[in-house]
Amino acid sequence: MTTPSDSDYARAVELLAAGELVAFPTETVYGLGADAANPSAVAKIFAAKGRPADHPLIVHVAGHDWIERWAEDVPDAAWELAEAFWPGPLTLILKKQAWVPAAVTGGQDTVGLRVPGHPVALELLRRFAAAGTRGGVAAPSANRFGRISPTLAAHVRDELGERVPLVLDGGPCQVGIESTIIDCSRGEPVILRPGHVTPEALGEVLGTVPAIETAAGAPRVSGSLEAHYAPRTPLKLVAADRLLDFLNALRHSGRRAAVLCHSQPPQAGMPHVFRLLPADPAGYAHGLYGALRELDQAGADLIAVEALPAGPAWAAVADRLRRAAAGAGGAFAPPGCGTRPLRGLRQSSPGYSNAPPAGYRLDAG
Numbered sequence: 001m002t003t004p005s006d007s008d009y010a011r012a013v014e015l016l017a018a019g020e021l022v023a024f025p026t027e028t029v030y031g032l033g034a035d036a037a038n039p040s041a042v043a044k045i046f047a048a049k050g051r052p053a054d055h056p057l058i059v060h061v062a063g064h065d066w067i068e069r070w071a072e073d074v075p076d077a078a079w080e081l082a083e084a085f086w087p088g089p090l091t092l093i094l095k096k097q098a099w100v101p102a103a104v105t106g107g108q109d110t111v112g113l114r115v116p117g118h119p120v121a122l123e124l125l126r127r128f129a130a131a132g133t134r135g136g137v138a139a140p141s142a143n144r145f146g147r148i149s150p151t152l153a154a155h156v157r158d159e160l161g162e163r164v165p166l167v168l169d170g171g172p173c174q175v176g177i178e179s180t181i182i183d184c185s186r187g188e189p190v191i192l193r194p195g196h197v198t199p200e201a202l203g204e205v206l207g208t209v210p211a212i213e214t215a216a217g218a219p220r221v222s223g224s225l226e227a228h229y230a231p232r233t234p235l236k237l238v239a240a241d242r243l244l245d246f247l248n249a250l251r252h253s254g255r256r257a258a259v260l261c262h263s264q265p266p267q268a269g270m271p272h273v274f275r276l277l278p279a280d281p282a283g284y285a286h287g288l289y290g291a292l293r294e295l296d297q298a299g300a301d302l303i304a305v306e307a308l309p310a311g312p313a314w315a316a317v318a319d320r321l322r323r324a325a326a327g328a329g330g331a332f333a334p335p336g337c338g339t340r341p342l343r344g345l346r347q348s349s350p351g352y353s354n355a356p357p358a359g360y361r362l363d364a365g
């Protein structure tokens with residue numbers, strides 16, 4: 001694994017303590033970090049991302065013993081979840097301590113806490129805490145607002161460039177999509193954002209499977225905005241059994257697709273760019289954002305994504321893809337590309353072969 005040097009960590013802590021930004025790896029995605037106790041440092045996150053300032057940020061801490069410095073009235077359920085899943089891809093929403101700056105909570109009376117399961121993140125957080133700070137690093141995903149979250153240090157540099165003085169490189173993120181967020185601040189815990197930690201896994205600890213709340217209204221969770229995680233190229237989900245026809249129709253209308261599949265690349269005999277992800281939810285999540293970035297750079301008119309299997313195991317990636325489709329091609333004004341009538345779309349298929357065509361790239365994430 002890629003590991004920062006001792007002096008990289010020292011510089012990172014120095015920058016954070018001085019109110020500057022540091023990007024760092026977590027097991028989910030790369031985070032854009034700032035001292036969560038310093039409102040002017042937190043403001044730099046919003047400026048670098050181009051993110052509305054009323055969106056709350058997750059505070060990353062080194063371990064359970066930091067919970068009560070940031071949160072109060074912590075219910076038993078939250079302690080049990082922390083015990084079961086930290087360090088790991090789960091964020092707990094809890095009542096905040098009075099001193100916690102509004103800048104980090106979006107003015108709400110709650111705070112999101114997470115102990116990330118990545119050795120580089122943990123080492124950074126331990127050293128930051130040891131430097132006499134409050135031990136909390138606020139970090140959203142290290143991308144421009146509404147765009148694809150970074151899963152490699154290079155993605156962060158591409159996206160934020162000079163806006164971030166230091167990027168700690170910890171190699172590719174294992175999980176690949178953002179943490180599950182569960183709100184434990186108001187009675188029965190509810191899931192605000194699905195992720196790698198599934199409702200069923202949470203249910204095993206809680207005794208009942210928590211509901212997923214896809215709340216409209218206030219942006220308690222920015223990832224809950226309909227248009228999010230979006231490539232610049234328009235993106236459309238296409239049912240597996242329609243994909244070949246769809247691509248043929250696109251080709252006949254003179255447009256190029258970049259295609260994301262998880263079963264077989266459709267044999268269409270056309271110069272489309274393909275990316276094949278593993279047909280299991282964890283493998284798919286791991287490769288998803290990298291694949292979307294690559295396909296986004298292919299110069300295609302459209303990213304066509306083979307629709308996912310139904311079922312709760314796929315809920316987290318299905319959520320991200322749905323939002324990517326809503327936001328693609330312009331975060332809040334999706335063009336009509338996917339809805340324009342495509343010549344030939346209703347023609348019958350010339351036949352689907354299950355054999356992978358020769359010459360296609362079969363990267364597995």
Ligand code: TXA
Nearest residue numbers: 028031056057110111112140141178179220221222223
């Ligand atoms: O995996 C992750 O969670 C990554 C890594 C870097 O830890 N972080 C991440 O941050 O995805 P971000 O800001 O892109 O998404 C965090 C979400 C936001 O949508 C935010 O609204 C929500 O957490 N959040 C933070 N504090 C909250 C609070 N007090 N109440 C409700 N939602 C909160």
Ligand code: MG
Nearest residue numbers: 140141149223
């Ligand atoms: Mg994000």
